[in-house]
Amino acid sequence: xxxxxxxxxxxxxxxxxxxxxxxxxxxxxxxxxxxxxxxxxxxxxxxxxxxxxxxxxxxxxxxxxxxxxxxxxxxxxxxxxxxxxxxxxxxxxxxxxxx
Numbered sequence: 001x002x003x004x005x006x007x008x009x010x011x012x013x014x015x016x017x018x019x020x021x022x023x024x025x026x027x028x029x030x031x032x033x034x035x036x037x038x039x040x041x042x043x044x045x046x047x048x049x050x051x052x053x054x055x056x057x058x059x060x061x062x063x064x065x066x067x068x069x070x071x072x073x074x075x076x077x078x079x080x081x082x083x084x085x086x087x088x089x090x091x092x093x094x095x096x097x098x099x
Contacts, residue, residue, distance in 0.1 A: 001031070001042075001071075001072040001074055002048070002055075002059070002068050002069075002070070002071055002072070003024055003028045003031075003068075003069045003070050003072065004061065004066050004067060004068050004069060005020055005023070005024045005066070005067050005069055006065060006066055006067075007020065007065070007066075007067065008064070008065075008066075008067050009021070009067065020067075021069075024069045028044065028069070028070060028072065031072070032044070032072065035074055039076060039077070040074055040075065040076060040077070041074075041075055041076070041077040042072050042073065042074050043072065043073060044070050044072060045070060045071045045072070045073065046070060046071070047071055048068060048070075048071040052067075052068050055068060056068055
């Protein structure tokens with residue numbers, strides 16, 4: 001699945017970029033949760049980014065008007081024994097009331 005958004009953020013001000021990504025991210029996350037509920041696994045990737053223009057051309061997407069935001073593989077998983085991934089201790093990345 002290739003979520004796309006009209007407009008490009010290549011050289012846009014930070015506020016415009018935030019508003020664009022702030023609209024597409026929740027939509028894709030909802031799709032990913034719905035897929036998981038149906039036994040499908042997904043992952044948000046940006047593997048297409050270096051070749052976005054070529055991929056848009058192959059798909060007939062007008063690259064100057066539409067941004068391919070991600071590439072989301074979608075497949076049935078092998079098993080259902082999911083567990084949290086290893087994480088950095090939150091005290092190393094969380095700051096509360098100070099840096």
